[in-house]
Amino acid sequence: MLHAQQPSSPTATTVTGRVHTADGRGLAGAVVAILETLEETHTGSDGHFVLTSTHRGVATLVARAVGFVPSTIDMVVPSDSMFVFRLVPRPPTLTQFVVVAAGEYTIGSGQTASLKPLEVAQTPGAAANIARAIQTLPGAQNVDEGTGLFVRGGDVTETRVLVDDAWMLSPVRFDNPTGHTTVTVNPFLLDRTVFSSGGFGVPHGNALSGLVRMESAAAPARQTASLSASIGGVSAAYGTRLHPRVGMRASAGLNSLAALTATFGEAQPYEPPPRSGDVSGSLEWQSGAAGRVRLFAVRQGGVFGVGQAGVGSTSHYGARSADGLAVLSWRDSSTTWRPAVTVAYASFDRNETFGTFQLRTRLSAPQLLASLGYVTTDGTRWRVGAEREALSAAYAGHMRTTTGEWSPVFTERTPSTRIGAFVEGSRRFASGFHATLGLRTDQSSLTGRRTYDPRVSLAWQRGALALTSAWGVYHQVAEPTYRRALPASAFSPMRVHQFIGGVQWGADTLGLRIEYFDKRYADLWQFADRQEPVGNGTGRANGVDIMWRWRLAQATSTRVTYSHVRSRRTDPHSGLMARSLADITHSVTWIGEHVHRSLTMGTSVRYATGKPFTDIVGARPDEGLAAPVYDDPFAARMPAYLRSDVSLSWYRALGERRGLVLWGSLSNVLGRENVMRYRWSEDYSVRFPVHAPFNRSIFIGTTLLL
Structure with a gap:
């Protein structure tokens, strides 16, 4: 750079x-x-x-x-x-082919495993959300219409989100009535986002399935500013050079879906409709020709409520949350020695109300990461590093009394510390063979055990053809809420053995990629009835991911992705092997884009097998009330998921530096009433479908570039 x-x-x-x-x-x-x-x-x-x-x-x-x-x-x-x-037109020939590591995917050119901000914003149906854009890639199952990332048959808690190598807290405790959620940031605050659906190297630990690595935006080369307004919110951003070596960025935004739901209706009764806000900033000093020190901070908050949220008909769910992250990082690649240091502090505070029960979750995590890379004369790249992460978790449960007051039920505080270290070496040979080998070790105070994770990644390239593979052991400490009163000796870290094998062919204009994956789980932690933690679970997930890209002309491109997965794991209630929530057998996504002068048009169609669920087949008396009788775990499936979206954006230059962007989208073009879950009558004799939150709707807005 x-x-x-x-x-x-x-x-x-x-x-x-x-x-x-x-x-x-x-x-x-x-x-x-x-x-x-x-x-x-x-x-x-x-x-x-x-x-x-x-x-x-x-x-x-x-x-x-x-x-x-x-x-x-x-x-x-x-x-x-x-x-x-x-300028002369680019000839329609295959461009240089660059091998993408096993498990990593791209929305853009296909030559890097990254999502650029504009690519996120222009993905139809993504609503400029990074997690939603990632869900259109192979390996991410469409479990619901939330932003949670279920990766290759794994649970949503098995994917780790990083900003400048620092962990961004995004816990998932309940099945949110509108879908699982994953914390991300505004894509225009970032330079790029790299998504890995498995096979990632030893520099990253404490994640079983997936990894989202976001890099904050560099200092602007000149003064920039923008104002945006839409039916869903307003935002502003500013960036400038304070000194030839110092630059800063700042942004803020407010979002509310009240106008959208009032105009187009809602499939679920929001009480209140979702609203959120965020503020962020960065300050960067260029310490050398290829070195920089950057401070990035973001604070986000939101609130929403929804009726008919539980198994019964009258339950209400409400949530108010706030999360923040401050990251100070230093990078320098000006010599053969390449140091990197990150100091960060992450926080998360959420208050949930479900009927008469209230849960307060407060998390904080100071983090320190340091690594040193070295490039030898023969081209071998070495990197060693260490990290320390101190997670403090506090949970408080309350029940509403008949007088309307909140009575405390439990209070838990669980501090923990995880220390990790790694060493990794990679070498590219003249024969087209590339190998990366590494070893990682971690120890957590929650488990009292030291783990060792060897990992290997191999690639071979000959012209436009490449073969890739990866194998490794991955450990993750379950969230502190599973620990409760268990001794450390009984709280074992979760483990998975992963294997990935794939083939790639083509480049920008035409490309095909196929990968097979196999994941074998051990020591899984899950919740049974009354949120009781159950350990020693096992499981297996395997399948195939396919991505096909085709640039029909200079201004027209399309891609189709297909995923097949079979995911099984121990049911915490019966102890039997059953489908997992992420057992979405077939997922297909088609995305097309056409650019005509200043107009960009995009469309997407997504299909997925209905997600598994545990049906209620009857009722039994329980202290004068009806209690549900459940069928076999996850033996039933929801109806298939189908959604189509269309997006348009138009740009007009207003002078040399200013510009105007008009954009809009039509969501759920087909008006499909996708079923997200079911609720039952009070005696459990009648089942009612609960549809996706939004009806067919139009979302329009404008951005002024200053």
């Missing part, structure tokens, strides 16, 4: 010119940038540009646009010359 160098003079100058096509027509919306500083601008409707820069001396000016071959001009800043670029 290139960073701005400190100039000899802070005085700004301008670079002017024009970008045109082979027939002389001005090319609107092309990006013109100085590579040495990353300062950039866009061309106007006639192809002209004005670029402001504080750089002095030799520079490389580059112009690029979608569908055209980039062009560069060597120059000296300042200059009175007018620079003219002639």
